[in-house]
Amino acid sequence: MAAIKALDFYLPDELNASHPPEKRGLRRDHVRMMVLDRTTGEIKHDHFFHLADYLQPGDLVILNNSRTIPAVLQAKWRRDTNQLAPKVEIRLARRRGEDTWDALIVANPVKTGDILQFSPELAATVIGEKENSPLKLIHFSKKGTDLFNIIYDLGEPIRYEYIEQPWELDYYQTVFACHPGSVEMPSAGRAFSWELLFELKRKDIQVDFIQLHTGLSYLLDDSLVQTPEDNDEEYQISDRTMERIIQTKASGKKVIAVGTTVVRALETAAKNEALSGMTNLYIDQHFPIKIADGIITGLHEPKASHLDMLSAFISEQNLLKAYDQAIGAGYLWHEFGDMNLII
Template identity: 35%
Template sequence: MVSNPVRPLPALPAELRAHLPAELRGLRRDGVRLMVVDRAAQSIRHSRFIELGSFLRRPDGWAAPARQDGGMSDGPKRLAGTVAMVTGASRGLGRALAIAFAREGAALALCARGIPALDEVANAVAGLGADVHEPGSAETPSAGRSFSWELLFELRRHGVQLADIVLHTGLSSLQDDAVDAEHPLFEEWFGVTANAAEAVNRAPRVIAVGTTVVRALETAAGRDGQVSATEGWTRLRLEAGSPLRVVDGLLTGFHEPQASHFDLLRAFLHEPLLERAYREAMTARYLWHEFGDLCLIL
Protein backbone atom coordinates (compact mmCIF):
# COMPACT_ATOMS: atom_id res chain seq x y z
CA MET A 1 0.00 0.00 0.00
CA VAL A 2 1.45 3.35 -1.05
CA SER A 3 0.37 6.43 0.90
CA ASN A 4 -0.22 9.69 -0.88
CA PRO A 5 2.43 12.30 -0.06
CA VAL A 6 1.33 15.41 1.81
CA ARG A 7 0.77 18.24 -0.63
CA PRO A 8 2.94 21.28 0.09
CA LEU A 9 0.92 24.17 1.45
CA PRO A 10 1.23 27.59 -0.16
CA ALA A 11 3.51 30.13 1.43
CA LEU A 12 1.93 32.82 3.56
CA PRO A 13 1.55 36.15 1.72
CA ALA A 14 3.37 39.00 3.44
CA GLU A 15 0.18 41.05 3.76
CA LEU A 16 -1.36 38.42 6.05
CA ARG A 17 1.31 38.92 8.71
CA ALA A 18 -0.12 41.04 11.52
CA HIS A 19 2.42 43.68 12.51
CA LEU A 20 0.20 45.68 14.86
CA PRO A 21 -2.01 44.63 17.78
CA ALA A 22 -5.77 44.78 17.34
CA GLU A 23 -6.00 47.97 19.38
CA LEU A 24 -3.83 49.80 16.83
CA ARG A 25 -5.94 48.45 13.97
CA GLY A 26 -9.14 50.02 15.29
CA LEU A 27 -10.40 46.92 17.13
CA ARG A 28 -10.86 45.87 20.71
CA ARG A 29 -8.30 43.28 21.77
CA ASP A 30 -11.13 40.70 21.90
CA GLY A 31 -12.44 41.81 18.51
CA VAL A 32 -10.07 39.71 16.41
CA ARG A 33 -11.50 37.02 14.16
CA LEU A 34 -11.97 33.42 15.26
CA MET A 35 -11.97 30.31 13.09
CA VAL A 36 -13.62 27.31 14.76
CA VAL A 37 -12.57 23.87 13.53
CA ASP A 38 -14.86 21.07 14.74
CA ARG A 39 -13.17 17.69 14.37
CA ALA A 40 -16.28 15.62 15.02
CA ALA A 41 -18.39 17.51 12.47
CA GLN A 42 -15.44 18.05 10.10
CA SER A 43 -16.65 21.64 9.86
CA ILE A 44 -15.10 25.09 9.82
CA ARG A 45 -16.97 28.16 11.06
CA HIS A 46 -16.04 31.82 11.16
CA SER A 47 -16.75 34.14 14.06
CA ARG A 48 -15.21 36.75 16.35
CA PHE A 49 -13.17 36.02 19.46
CA ILE A 50 -15.68 37.88 21.62
CA GLU A 51 -18.12 35.03 20.76
CA LEU A 52 -15.78 32.36 22.19
CA GLY A 53 -18.20 31.42 24.96
CA SER A 54 -20.86 30.30 22.49
CA PHE A 55 -18.56 27.47 21.35
CA LEU A 56 -17.75 26.15 24.83
CA ARG A 57 -20.31 23.99 26.55
CA ARG A 58 -20.91 24.47 30.26
CA PRO A 59 -19.08 21.92 32.45
CA ASP A 60 -22.01 20.53 34.48
CA GLY A 61 -21.33 20.12 38.18
CA TRP A 62 -17.89 21.71 38.07
CA ALA A 63 -17.77 24.74 40.34
CA ALA A 64 -14.75 26.98 40.70
CA PRO A 65 -13.61 27.80 44.25
CA ALA A 66 -13.95 31.40 45.30
CA ARG A 67 -10.74 33.35 45.02
CA GLN A 68 -9.18 34.41 48.30
CA ASP A 69 -7.13 37.61 48.14
CA GLY A 70 -5.19 37.95 51.37
CA GLY A 71 -3.80 41.22 52.58
CA MET A 72 -6.07 43.61 50.71
CA SER A 73 -7.73 46.25 52.82
CA ASP A 74 -11.48 46.72 52.76
CA GLY A 75 -13.06 49.16 50.36
CA PRO A 76 -13.12 49.61 46.59
CA LYS A 77 -9.87 49.73 44.67
CA ARG A 78 -9.65 52.12 41.74
CA LEU A 79 -7.40 49.79 39.71
CA ALA A 80 -9.00 46.45 40.62
CA GLY A 81 -9.25 44.21 37.56
CA THR A 82 -6.38 45.91 35.73
CA VAL A 83 -2.82 44.78 35.04
CA ALA A 84 0.02 47.31 35.24
CA MET A 85 3.45 46.68 33.74
CA VAL A 86 6.12 48.72 35.52
CA THR A 87 9.59 48.99 34.01
CA GLY A 88 12.56 49.98 36.14
CA ALA A 89 10.55 48.67 39.08
CA SER A 90 13.48 47.80 41.34
CA ARG A 91 14.16 51.36 42.51
CA GLY A 92 13.23 55.03 42.39
CA LEU A 93 10.12 56.09 40.51
CA GLY A 94 9.45 52.57 39.22
CA ARG A 95 9.42 51.17 42.76
CA ALA A 96 7.14 53.96 43.95
CA LEU A 97 4.73 53.37 41.07
CA ALA A 98 4.63 49.63 41.73
CA ILE A 99 3.69 50.20 45.37
CA ALA A 100 1.10 52.84 44.44
CA PHE A 101 -0.51 50.56 41.85
CA ALA A 102 -0.57 47.67 44.32
CA ARG A 103 -2.36 49.78 46.92
CA GLU A 104 -5.06 50.53 44.36
CA GLY A 105 -5.65 46.85 43.56
CA ALA A 106 -3.79 46.36 40.27
CA ALA A 107 -2.13 43.09 39.31
CA LEU A 108 1.50 43.79 38.48
CA ALA A 109 4.11 42.72 35.96
CA LEU A 110 7.41 44.11 37.23
CA CYS A 111 10.46 44.53 34.99
CA ALA A 112 14.02 45.47 35.97
CA ARG A 113 17.63 44.49 35.36
CA GLY A 114 18.49 43.82 39.00
CA ILE A 115 16.86 40.60 40.17
CA PRO A 116 17.60 40.86 43.95
CA ALA A 117 16.18 44.38 44.18
CA LEU A 118 13.23 43.39 42.00
CA ASP A 119 12.48 40.45 44.29
CA GLU A 120 12.41 42.85 47.24
CA VAL A 121 9.85 45.05 45.49
CA ALA A 122 7.81 42.00 44.47
CA ASN A 123 7.67 40.86 48.10
CA ALA A 124 6.66 44.36 49.20
CA VAL A 125 3.73 44.64 46.79
CA ALA A 126 2.68 41.05 47.47
CA GLY A 127 2.40 42.07 51.11
CA LEU A 128 -0.10 44.69 49.98
CA GLY A 129 -2.20 41.96 48.37
CA ALA A 130 -1.09 42.48 44.78
CA ASP A 131 -1.05 39.62 42.31
CA VAL A 132 2.55 39.74 41.08
CA HIS A 133 3.05 37.89 37.80
CA GLU A 134 5.84 35.32 37.64
CA PRO A 135 9.03 36.56 35.93
CA GLY A 136 10.93 34.75 33.25
CA SER A 137 9.00 34.72 29.96
CA ALA A 138 10.88 35.70 26.82
CA GLU A 139 7.74 36.35 24.80
CA THR A 140 4.07 37.06 25.30
CA PRO A 141 2.00 33.85 25.25
CA SER A 142 0.21 35.17 22.19
CA ALA A 143 -2.80 32.83 22.11
CA GLY A 144 -4.10 34.42 25.30
CA ARG A 145 -3.41 38.01 24.34
CA SER A 146 -6.91 38.68 23.02
CA PHE A 147 -8.68 37.86 26.28
CA SER A 148 -10.20 40.98 27.80
CA TRP A 149 -11.34 41.15 31.40
CA GLU A 150 -14.92 41.48 30.14
CA LEU A 151 -14.63 38.25 28.15
CA LEU A 152 -13.00 36.39 31.05
CA PHE A 153 -15.77 37.44 33.42
CA GLU A 154 -18.39 36.50 30.81
CA LEU A 155 -16.90 33.02 30.46
CA ARG A 156 -16.91 32.61 34.24
CA ARG A 157 -20.57 33.65 34.43
CA HIS A 158 -21.43 30.96 31.90
CA GLY A 159 -19.67 28.22 33.85
CA VAL A 160 -16.38 28.06 31.96
CA GLN A 161 -13.68 27.53 34.56
CA LEU A 162 -10.14 28.84 34.24
CA ALA A 163 -6.97 27.19 35.51
CA ASP A 164 -3.73 29.18 35.47
CA ILE A 165 -0.29 27.71 34.90
CA VAL A 166 3.07 29.45 34.70
CA LEU A 167 4.79 29.55 31.32
CA HIS A 168 8.23 30.98 30.78
CA THR A 169 7.53 31.12 27.08
CA GLY A 170 10.62 30.71 24.95
CA LEU A 171 11.44 32.56 21.77
CA SER A 172 9.28 31.34 18.89
CA SER A 173 11.72 32.60 16.28
CA LEU A 174 15.25 33.89 15.86
CA GLN A 175 13.96 36.03 12.97
CA ASP A 176 15.89 33.98 10.42
CA ASP A 177 13.92 31.27 8.62
CA ALA A 178 17.02 29.21 7.79
CA VAL A 179 18.27 29.27 11.39
CA ASP A 180 14.79 28.53 12.74
CA ALA A 181 14.51 25.46 10.49
CA GLU A 182 17.91 24.13 11.59
CA HIS A 183 17.62 24.97 15.30
CA PRO A 184 14.01 24.65 16.45
CA LEU A 185 13.38 26.13 19.88
CA PHE A 186 11.63 23.40 21.83
CA GLU A 187 12.75 23.76 25.45
CA GLU A 188 10.48 25.85 27.69
CA TRP A 189 9.98 26.15 31.45
CA PHE A 190 6.55 25.68 33.00
CA GLY A 191 4.90 25.27 36.37
CA VAL A 192 1.59 23.56 37.21
CA THR A 193 0.36 24.09 40.77
CA ALA A 194 -1.61 21.52 42.76
CA ASN A 195 -4.75 23.67 42.43
CA ALA A 196 -4.35 23.91 38.66
CA ALA A 197 -3.72 20.17 38.36
CA GLU A 198 -6.85 19.42 40.38
CA ALA A 199 -8.94 21.77 38.25
CA VAL A 200 -7.69 20.18 35.03
CA ASN A 201 -8.27 16.65 36.32
CA ARG A 202 -11.85 17.49 37.32
CA ALA A 203 -12.74 19.18 34.04
CA PRO A 204 -14.96 17.27 31.60
CA ARG A 205 -13.13 18.97 28.74
CA VAL A 206 -9.79 20.80 28.69
CA ILE A 207 -9.12 23.57 26.18
CA ALA A 208 -5.50 24.71 26.12
CA VAL A 209 -4.81 28.36 25.40
CA GLY A 210 -1.71 28.11 23.25
CA THR A 211 0.58 25.36 22.03
CA THR A 212 2.94 25.83 24.99
CA VAL A 213 0.08 25.02 27.37
CA VAL A 214 -0.51 21.77 25.47
CA ARG A 215 3.14 20.78 25.90
CA ALA A 216 3.14 21.75 29.58
CA LEU A 217 -0.01 19.82 30.51
CA GLU A 218 0.93 16.75 28.50
CA THR A 219 4.37 16.78 30.14
CA ALA A 220 2.80 17.04 33.60
CA ALA A 221 0.45 14.11 32.95
CA GLY A 222 1.06 10.51 33.91
CA ARG A 223 0.23 7.51 31.77
CA ASP A 224 -3.29 7.55 33.23
CA GLY A 225 -3.86 11.08 31.93
CA GLN A 226 -3.93 12.62 35.41
CA VAL A 227 -2.00 15.87 35.77
CA SER A 228 0.25 16.30 38.81
CA ALA A 229 1.76 19.44 40.29
CA THR A 230 4.95 19.81 38.29
CA GLU A 231 7.52 22.42 37.40
CA GLY A 232 10.54 22.22 35.16
CA TRP A 233 11.51 22.13 31.51
CA THR A 234 9.43 20.55 28.80
CA ARG A 235 11.15 19.18 25.72
CA LEU A 236 8.05 17.39 24.51
CA ARG A 237 7.51 17.43 20.77
CA LEU A 238 4.00 16.68 19.54
CA GLU A 239 3.18 15.85 15.94
CA ALA A 240 0.94 13.63 13.84
CA GLY A 241 0.12 10.47 15.77
CA SER A 242 1.23 11.82 19.15
CA PRO A 243 -1.24 10.78 21.87
CA LEU A 244 -3.03 13.55 23.75
CA ARG A 245 -3.79 12.34 27.27
CA VAL A 246 -5.09 15.59 28.78
CA VAL A 247 -5.95 18.28 26.27
CA ASP A 248 -9.20 17.99 24.31
CA GLY A 249 -9.09 21.22 22.35
CA LEU A 250 -6.81 24.12 21.53
CA LEU A 251 -7.04 27.87 21.11
CA THR A 252 -4.11 29.02 19.01
CA GLY A 253 -2.91 31.61 16.58
CA PHE A 254 -2.20 30.83 12.95
CA HIS A 255 1.16 29.25 12.20
CA GLU A 256 3.15 28.82 9.03
CA PRO A 257 3.63 25.23 7.77
CA GLN A 258 7.36 25.12 8.52
CA ALA A 259 6.89 26.07 12.19
CA SER A 260 7.05 23.48 14.98
CA HIS A 261 3.74 24.90 16.23
CA PHE A 262 2.15 23.74 12.98
CA ASP A 263 3.52 20.23 13.53
CA LEU A 264 1.80 20.22 16.93
CA LEU A 265 -1.54 20.95 15.23
CA ARG A 266 -1.20 17.59 13.49
CA ALA A 267 -1.68 15.91 16.87
CA PHE A 268 -5.19 17.42 16.85
CA LEU A 269 -6.14 17.42 13.17
CA HIS A 270 -5.74 14.89 10.40
CA GLU A 271 -3.94 16.29 7.38
CA PRO A 272 -6.99 16.82 5.11
CA LEU A 273 -8.85 18.95 7.67
CA LEU A 274 -5.68 20.80 8.67
CA GLU A 275 -4.92 21.61 5.03
CA ARG A 276 -8.50 22.69 4.45
CA ALA A 277 -8.42 25.00 7.48
CA TYR A 278 -5.08 26.51 6.41
CA ARG A 279 -6.24 27.21 2.87
CA GLU A 280 -9.59 28.57 4.05
CA ALA A 281 -7.86 30.90 6.51
CA MET A 282 -5.74 32.27 3.68
CA THR A 283 -8.75 32.70 1.40
CA ALA A 284 -10.71 34.46 4.16
CA ARG A 285 -7.72 36.74 4.84
CA TYR A 286 -7.12 35.80 8.45
CA LEU A 287 -4.07 37.46 9.99
CA TRP A 288 -1.08 35.43 11.23
CA HIS A 289 1.42 35.68 14.08
CA GLU A 290 1.32 37.16 17.58
CA PHE A 291 -1.01 40.06 16.79
CA GLY A 292 -3.20 38.12 14.39
CA ASP A 293 -6.46 36.21 14.52
CA LEU A 294 -7.18 32.99 16.38
CA CYS A 295 -8.28 29.42 15.73
CA LEU A 296 -10.28 27.21 18.11
CA ILE A 297 -9.92 23.46 17.56
CA LEU A 298 -12.65 21.38 19.20
Protein backbone atom coordinates in the same frame (compact mmCIF):
# COMPACT_ATOMS: atom_id res chain seq x y z
CA MET B 1 15.65 14.17 17.63
CA ALA B 2 12.18 14.03 16.09
CA ALA B 3 11.92 14.77 12.39
CA ILE B 4 9.58 17.71 12.01
CA LYS B 5 7.16 17.40 9.14
CA ALA B 6 6.91 20.67 7.29
CA LEU B 7 3.28 21.59 6.67
CA ASP B 8 3.76 24.09 3.90
CA PHE B 9 1.46 26.58 2.21
CA TYR B 10 1.66 30.03 0.66
CA LEU B 11 0.98 32.92 3.05
CA PRO B 12 0.62 36.33 1.34
CA ASP B 13 2.63 39.09 3.04
CA GLU B 14 -0.46 41.26 3.51
CA LEU B 15 -1.88 38.69 5.94
CA ASN B 16 0.95 39.24 8.43
CA ALA B 17 -0.61 41.35 11.19
CA SER B 18 1.83 44.23 11.66
CA HIS B 19 -0.36 46.28 14.02
CA PRO B 20 -2.07 45.31 17.28
CA PRO B 21 -5.86 45.07 16.89
CA GLU B 22 -6.26 48.15 19.10
CA LYS B 23 -4.29 50.13 16.52
CA ARG B 24 -6.64 48.81 13.82
CA GLY B 25 -9.70 50.12 15.68
CA LEU B 26 -10.64 46.77 17.26
CA ARG B 27 -10.96 45.64 20.86
CA ARG B 28 -8.56 42.80 21.51
CA ASP B 29 -11.44 40.30 21.91
CA HIS B 30 -13.08 41.38 18.62
CA VAL B 31 -10.53 39.70 16.34
CA ARG B 32 -11.88 37.00 14.08
CA MET B 33 -12.08 33.35 15.11
CA MET B 34 -12.06 30.26 12.91
CA VAL B 35 -13.68 27.29 14.66
CA LEU B 36 -12.70 23.77 13.58
CA ASP B 37 -14.51 20.58 14.55
CA ARG B 38 -11.87 17.98 15.50
CA THR B 39 -14.00 15.07 14.33
CA THR B 40 -15.67 16.30 11.15
CA GLY B 41 -13.29 19.06 10.08
CA GLU B 42 -16.28 21.43 9.77
CA ILE B 43 -15.20 25.08 9.58
CA LYS B 44 -17.11 28.02 11.07
CA HIS B 45 -16.19 31.71 10.97
CA ASP B 46 -16.96 33.97 13.91
CA HIS B 47 -15.40 36.53 16.27
CA PHE B 48 -13.46 35.75 19.42
CA PHE B 49 -15.83 37.46 21.85
CA HIS B 50 -18.38 34.73 20.96
CA LEU B 51 -16.05 32.05 22.39
CA ALA B 52 -18.55 31.02 25.10
CA ASP B 53 -21.00 29.91 22.39
CA TYR B 54 -18.66 27.01 21.56
CA LEU B 55 -18.03 25.82 25.13
CA GLN B 56 -20.23 24.06 27.69
CA PRO B 57 -20.83 24.75 31.40
CA GLY B 58 -18.20 22.84 33.33
CA ASP B 59 -15.56 23.03 30.58
CA LEU B 60 -12.18 24.30 31.80
CA VAL B 61 -10.13 26.92 29.93
CA ILE B 62 -6.43 26.90 30.90
CA LEU B 63 -4.40 30.08 30.25
CA ASN B 64 -0.68 30.84 30.52
CA ASN B 65 -0.16 33.80 32.87
CA SER B 66 3.55 34.25 32.15
CA ARG B 67 4.39 37.92 31.63
CA THR B 68 6.44 39.08 28.64
CA ILE B 69 9.74 40.75 29.42
CA PRO B 70 11.45 43.27 27.10
CA ALA B 71 14.13 40.77 26.07
CA VAL B 72 16.14 42.91 23.61
CA LEU B 73 18.96 44.77 25.38
CA GLN B 74 21.86 46.95 24.22
CA ALA B 75 25.31 46.79 25.81
CA LYS B 76 28.90 47.89 25.48
CA TRP B 77 31.12 44.90 24.71
CA ARG B 78 34.44 44.66 26.54
CA ARG B 79 37.27 42.12 26.68
CA ASP B 80 39.86 42.65 29.39
CA THR B 81 40.56 46.41 29.24
CA ASN B 82 39.53 46.81 25.58
CA GLN B 83 36.15 48.04 24.41
CA LEU B 84 35.34 45.97 21.32
CA ALA B 85 32.05 47.68 20.43
CA PRO B 86 30.12 50.61 21.92
CA LYS B 87 26.79 48.93 21.17
CA VAL B 88 25.81 45.30 20.62
CA GLU B 89 22.35 43.73 20.73
CA ILE B 90 21.60 40.95 23.19
CA ARG B 91 18.42 38.88 22.96
CA LEU B 92 17.60 36.94 26.09
CA ALA B 93 16.65 33.37 25.15
CA ARG B 94 15.69 31.62 28.41
CA ARG B 95 16.33 31.91 32.12
CA ARG B 96 18.68 29.35 33.65
CA GLY B 97 18.79 30.73 37.20
CA GLU B 98 18.26 33.80 39.35
CA ASP B 99 21.15 35.59 37.62
CA THR B 100 21.97 33.44 34.56
CA TRP B 101 20.37 33.39 31.11
CA ASP B 102 20.98 31.85 27.72
CA ALA B 103 21.29 34.77 25.32
CA LEU B 104 21.83 35.48 21.65
CA ILE B 105 24.60 38.09 21.35
CA VAL B 106 24.48 39.71 17.92
CA ALA B 107 28.26 40.14 17.64
CA ASN B 108 31.05 37.79 16.57
CA PRO B 109 33.14 36.27 17.97
CA VAL B 110 32.01 36.69 21.56
CA LYS B 111 34.17 34.65 23.96
CA THR B 112 33.89 33.31 27.47
CA GLY B 113 35.04 36.03 29.87
CA ASP B 114 33.79 38.95 27.76
CA ILE B 115 31.88 41.66 29.62
CA LEU B 116 28.56 43.19 28.56
CA GLN B 117 27.89 46.56 30.22
CA PHE B 118 24.17 47.38 29.94
CA SER B 119 24.15 50.41 32.23
CA PRO B 120 26.11 51.76 35.22
CA GLU B 121 23.96 49.45 37.40
CA LEU B 122 24.02 46.27 35.29
CA ALA B 123 26.68 44.16 33.62
CA ALA B 124 26.97 40.53 32.60
CA THR B 125 29.87 38.15 31.98
CA VAL B 126 29.86 35.48 29.27
CA ILE B 127 30.47 32.28 31.23
CA GLY B 128 29.73 29.53 28.72
CA GLU B 129 28.72 28.43 25.24
CA LYS B 130 26.15 25.95 23.98
CA GLU B 131 27.28 23.17 21.70
CA ASN B 132 26.00 23.54 18.12
CA SER B 133 24.20 26.76 19.05
CA PRO B 134 24.94 30.49 18.81
CA LEU B 135 23.51 30.98 22.32
CA LYS B 136 25.87 31.97 25.15
CA LEU B 137 25.35 31.57 28.89
CA ILE B 138 25.65 34.95 30.62
CA HIS B 139 25.89 35.76 34.33
CA PHE B 140 24.32 39.07 35.41
CA SER B 141 25.59 41.31 38.21
CA LYS B 142 22.03 41.45 39.62
CA LYS B 143 19.51 38.71 40.27
CA GLY B 144 15.85 38.03 40.97
CA THR B 145 13.49 40.99 41.17
CA ASP B 146 16.33 43.53 40.99
CA LEU B 147 17.43 42.06 37.65
CA PHE B 148 13.90 42.00 36.22
CA ASN B 149 13.31 45.62 37.27
CA ILE B 150 16.40 46.78 35.36
CA ILE B 151 15.53 44.64 32.33
CA TYR B 152 12.05 46.22 32.27
CA ASP B 153 13.69 49.66 32.46
CA LEU B 154 16.29 49.08 29.72
CA GLY B 155 14.84 46.51 27.33
CA GLU B 156 12.52 46.44 24.33
CA PRO B 157 10.17 43.63 23.29
CA ILE B 158 11.34 41.19 20.64
CA ARG B 159 9.99 42.26 17.26
CA TYR B 160 10.19 40.24 14.05
CA GLU B 161 10.34 41.61 10.53
CA TYR B 162 6.58 41.56 9.87
CA ILE B 163 6.11 44.06 12.74
CA GLU B 164 7.03 47.19 10.85
CA GLN B 165 7.39 49.59 13.79
CA PRO B 166 8.09 49.27 17.52
CA TRP B 167 5.10 48.93 19.84
CA GLU B 168 5.15 49.46 23.57
CA LEU B 169 5.55 46.43 25.80
CA ASP B 170 1.91 46.63 26.95
CA TYR B 171 0.83 45.50 23.48
CA TYR B 172 2.84 42.30 24.04
CA GLN B 173 1.04 41.40 27.29
CA THR B 174 -2.07 39.41 27.97
CA VAL B 175 -4.48 41.18 30.35
CA PHE B 176 -3.89 38.52 33.04
CA ALA B 177 -0.08 38.22 32.78
CA CYS B 178 1.58 38.31 36.21
CA HIS B 179 4.73 36.11 36.36
CA PRO B 180 7.65 37.71 34.40
CA GLY B 181 9.74 35.37 32.29
CA SER B 182 8.56 34.97 28.69
CA VAL B 183 10.88 36.45 26.06
CA GLU B 184 8.11 36.19 23.44
CA MET B 185 4.45 36.83 24.23
CA PRO B 186 2.32 33.73 24.96
CA SER B 187 0.16 35.17 22.23
CA ALA B 188 -2.80 32.76 22.18
CA GLY B 189 -4.11 34.47 25.32
CA ARG B 190 -3.83 37.98 23.90
CA ALA B 191 -7.39 38.11 22.56
CA PHE B 192 -8.92 37.55 26.00
CA SER B 193 -10.38 40.61 27.74
CA TRP B 194 -11.54 40.77 31.36
CA GLU B 195 -15.09 41.11 30.06
CA LEU B 196 -14.77 37.85 28.13
CA LEU B 197 -13.23 36.06 31.12
CA PHE B 198 -16.11 37.24 33.34
CA GLU B 199 -18.63 36.11 30.71
CA LEU B 200 -17.11 32.63 30.69
CA LYS B 201 -17.44 32.45 34.47
CA ARG B 202 -21.04 33.74 34.33
CA LYS B 203 -21.83 30.82 32.05
CA ASP B 204 -20.16 28.37 34.48
CA ILE B 205 -17.20 27.82 32.18
CA GLN B 206 -14.15 27.38 34.41
CA VAL B 207 -10.96 29.42 33.96
CA ASP B 208 -7.57 28.60 35.48
CA PHE B 209 -3.90 29.42 34.92
CA ILE B 210 -0.50 27.76 34.55
CA GLN B 211 2.89 29.32 33.79
CA LEU B 212 5.23 28.48 30.97
CA HIS B 213 7.98 30.98 30.20
CA THR B 214 8.50 31.06 26.43
CA GLY B 215 11.99 30.88 24.97
CA LEU B 216 13.52 32.61 21.96
CA SER B 217 12.11 30.92 18.85
CA TYR B 218 14.24 32.49 16.11
CA LEU B 219 18.04 32.85 16.21
CA LEU B 220 18.27 35.47 13.40
CA ASP B 221 19.77 32.91 11.01
CA ASP B 222 17.56 30.87 8.69
CA SER B 223 20.14 28.08 8.66
CA LEU B 224 19.69 27.63 12.43
CA VAL B 225 16.31 25.97 12.86
CA GLN B 226 15.39 25.15 16.45
CA THR B 227 13.13 22.17 17.01
CA PRO B 228 10.96 22.17 20.13
CA GLU B 229 13.47 19.67 21.54
CA ASP B 230 16.19 22.36 21.35
CA ASN B 231 13.95 24.83 23.15
CA ASP B 232 13.79 24.07 26.88
CA GLU B 233 11.04 26.05 28.58
CA GLU B 234 10.28 26.38 32.29
CA TYR B 235 6.75 25.52 33.43
CA GLN B 236 4.75 25.41 36.66
CA ILE B 237 1.30 23.93 37.37
CA SER B 238 -0.25 24.17 40.83
CA ASP B 239 -1.66 21.12 42.63
CA ARG B 240 -5.05 22.86 42.77
CA THR B 241 -5.11 23.45 39.01
CA MET B 242 -4.21 19.82 38.27
CA GLU B 243 -6.97 18.68 40.63
CA ARG B 244 -9.48 20.82 38.70
CA ILE B 245 -8.24 19.32 35.43
CA ILE B 246 -8.67 15.78 36.74
CA GLN B 247 -12.15 16.59 38.10
CA THR B 248 -13.19 18.23 34.81
CA LYS B 249 -12.15 15.24 32.72
CA ALA B 250 -13.73 12.80 35.18
CA SER B 251 -17.05 14.63 34.81
CA GLY B 252 -16.93 14.29 31.02
CA LYS B 253 -16.24 17.97 30.35
CA LYS B 254 -13.50 19.40 28.11
CA VAL B 255 -10.15 20.94 29.01
CA ILE B 256 -9.31 23.70 26.53
CA ALA B 257 -5.65 24.75 26.34
CA VAL B 258 -5.02 28.35 25.36
CA GLY B 259 -1.90 28.14 23.24
CA THR B 260 0.76 25.63 22.32
CA THR B 261 2.62 26.65 25.51
CA VAL B 262 -0.24 25.37 27.68
CA VAL B 263 -0.45 22.12 25.70
CA ARG B 264 3.30 21.55 26.17
CA ALA B 265 3.07 22.18 29.92
CA LEU B 266 -0.01 20.01 30.48
CA GLU B 267 1.18 17.10 28.38
CA THR B 268 4.67 17.23 29.92
CA ALA B 269 3.11 17.08 33.38
CA ALA B 270 1.04 14.07 32.34
CA LYS B 271 3.96 12.30 30.66
CA ASN B 272 6.60 12.96 33.33
CA GLU B 273 4.26 13.08 36.34
CA ALA B 274 5.89 16.38 37.34
CA LEU B 275 3.94 19.59 37.93
CA SER B 276 7.00 21.82 37.43
CA GLY B 277 10.32 21.70 35.65
CA MET B 278 11.60 22.11 32.11
CA THR B 279 9.91 20.89 28.96
CA ASN B 280 11.27 20.26 25.49
CA LEU B 281 8.30 18.14 24.47
CA TYR B 282 7.68 17.75 20.74
CA ILE B 283 4.05 17.01 19.85
CA ASP B 284 2.81 15.89 16.46
CA GLN B 285 0.00 13.75 15.00
CA HIS B 286 1.49 10.58 16.52
CA PHE B 287 1.57 11.99 20.06
CA PRO B 288 -1.19 10.65 22.36
CA ILE B 289 -2.71 13.82 23.86
CA LYS B 290 -3.86 12.97 27.39
CA ILE B 291 -5.17 16.23 28.87
CA ALA B 292 -6.07 18.87 26.26
CA ASP B 293 -9.39 18.21 24.53
CA GLY B 294 -9.20 21.37 22.46
CA ILE B 295 -6.90 24.30 21.74
CA ILE B 296 -7.26 28.04 21.25
CA THR B 297 -4.35 29.35 19.21
CA GLY B 298 -3.31 31.90 16.64
CA LEU B 299 -2.60 31.15 13.01
CA HIS B 300 0.85 29.67 12.45
CA GLU B 301 3.24 30.35 9.62
CA PRO B 302 4.22 27.75 6.99
CA LYS B 303 6.52 24.96 8.20
CA ALA B 304 6.15 26.00 11.85
CA SER B 305 6.51 23.18 14.40
CA HIS B 306 3.32 24.54 16.02
CA LEU B 307 1.43 23.20 12.98
CA ASP B 308 2.72 19.72 13.82
CA MET B 309 1.20 20.13 17.28
CA LEU B 310 -2.15 21.13 15.76
CA SER B 311 -2.10 17.91 13.76
CA ALA B 312 -2.39 16.08 17.10
CA PHE B 313 -5.86 17.68 17.40
CA ILE B 314 -7.10 17.58 13.80
CA SER B 315 -5.99 15.80 10.63
CA GLU B 316 -3.39 17.54 8.49
CA GLN B 317 -5.80 17.40 5.56
CA ASN B 318 -8.55 19.24 7.47
CA LEU B 319 -6.04 21.68 8.96
CA LEU B 320 -4.64 22.66 5.57
CA LYS B 321 -8.17 22.94 4.14
CA ALA B 322 -9.10 25.30 6.99
CA TYR B 323 -5.93 27.37 6.55
CA ASP B 324 -6.72 27.66 2.84
CA GLN B 325 -10.15 29.07 3.78
CA ALA B 326 -8.57 31.43 6.31
CA ILE B 327 -6.21 32.81 3.68
CA GLY B 328 -9.08 33.25 1.22
CA ALA B 329 -11.14 35.03 3.89
CA GLY B 330 -8.28 37.41 4.77
CA TYR B 331 -7.55 36.21 8.31
CA LEU B 332 -4.47 37.81 9.88
CA TRP B 333 -1.47 35.83 11.14
CA HIS B 334 0.96 36.02 14.09
CA GLU B 335 0.72 37.50 17.58
CA PHE B 336 -1.45 40.49 16.61
CA GLY B 337 -3.66 38.44 14.29
CA ASP B 338 -6.83 36.36 14.41
CA MET B 339 -7.67 33.23 16.41
CA ASN B 340 -8.37 29.55 15.82
CA LEU B 341 -10.44 27.29 18.09
CA ILE B 342 -10.06 23.54 17.50
CA ILE B 343 -12.58 21.58 19.55
